[in-house]
Amino acid sequence: MTPGLLDVRLLPNIRLGIIPLEGHMQIGPLNTFTIYDSRIATVETQTGAMVFRDHRDVSAYLNEFAVHEGHALFGEQCRERLTEWADRFRS
Numbered sequence: 300m301t302p303g304l305l306d307v308r309l310l311p312n313i314r315l316g317i318i319p320l321e322g323h324m325q326i327g328p329l330n331t332f333t334i335y336d337s338r339i340a341t342v343e344t345q346t347g348a349m350v351f352r353d354h355r356d357v358s359a360y361l362n363e364f365a366v367h368e369g370h371a372l373f374g375e376q377c378r379e380r381l382t383e384w385a386d387r388f389r390s
Contacts, residue, residue, distance in 0.1 A: 316371030332360050
């Protein structure tokens with residue numbers, strides 16, 4: 300059986316957060332981005348990928364991530380919401 304999100308969130312090197320569907324976020328992500336550490340971030344667009352190494356650029360994505368993280372549910376709240384969504388999907 301393939302592990303699900305409820306299983307993945309228990310791994311010691313994973314911190315899973317989910318952003319609820321309801322509520323209001325002032326900004327939404329316009330592109331997918333990955334922050335590897337404070338020195339490098341990548342941004343994927345429809346036409347390609349960009350690599351950022353300048354501290355100011357990486358900091359901008361760290362700040363954007365912090366905004367999204369502030370809306371996310373973690374731990375028990377995350378588990379409860381995923382269970383709720385799974386039950387709703389199955390019914």
